């Protein structure tokens with residue numbers, strides 16, 4: 041007898057990586073609005089604040105010993121497991137100096153280590169998934185281009201889809217709630 045497919049698709053799992061250096065900032069507020077109004081039905085969501093999961097300075101061990109990295113522990117393990125489980129990676133990242141905050145950059149540097157942890161296949165886990173960017177900056181949206189360009193290249197490198205960037209304007213927490221265009225875009229952001 042041949043096995044019949046149940047037809048039920050596995051739920052999408054959105055990992056929101058909050059890289060703001062303050063709680064309740066503009067970027068988090070915008071991302072929460074987008075999540076409340078536009079996540080696909082049945083989608084699961086996990087939120088992690090990178091500031092709550094500090095990582096030590098990254099070490100390049102690729103050409104040291106056999107080039108493998110030790111089994112991740114502590115915050116590194118938490119971040120790795122959340123990343124492996126995600127179908128959708130949402131970078132909730134304010135623009136800092138035109139690009140990604142240090143905490144996201146450090147987290148991404150750790151991917152280089154996770155590629156080399158025996159028994160971990162991060163590329164396979166992420167392949168076919170989607171990368172999203174939610175960002176807020178004080179200046180004009182074009183100044184977010186280096187950040188967006190970086191994330192698009194990473195998506196491409198990882199054979200992931202680029203979902204898009206939701207860009208808001210603000211300086212003090214709450215400012216983004218006055219950015220009507222961003223609020224409208226948030227309503228349908230994750231449906232693209």
Ligand SMILES: Cc1cc2nc3c(=O)[nH]c(=O)nc-3n(C[C@H](O)[C@H](O)[C@H](O)COP(=O)(O)O)c2cc1C
Nearest residue numbers: 060065066067134135136137138177178179210211
């Ligand atoms: C370290 C730092 C660097 C920043 N760099 C930029 C920048 O390059 N361009 C810009 O328009 N705004 C910049 N800003 C302003 C923030 O993007 C803005 O205040 C944003 O609301 C911060 O996000 P949050 O409210 O989610 O914490 C910077 C803020 C900080 C703290």
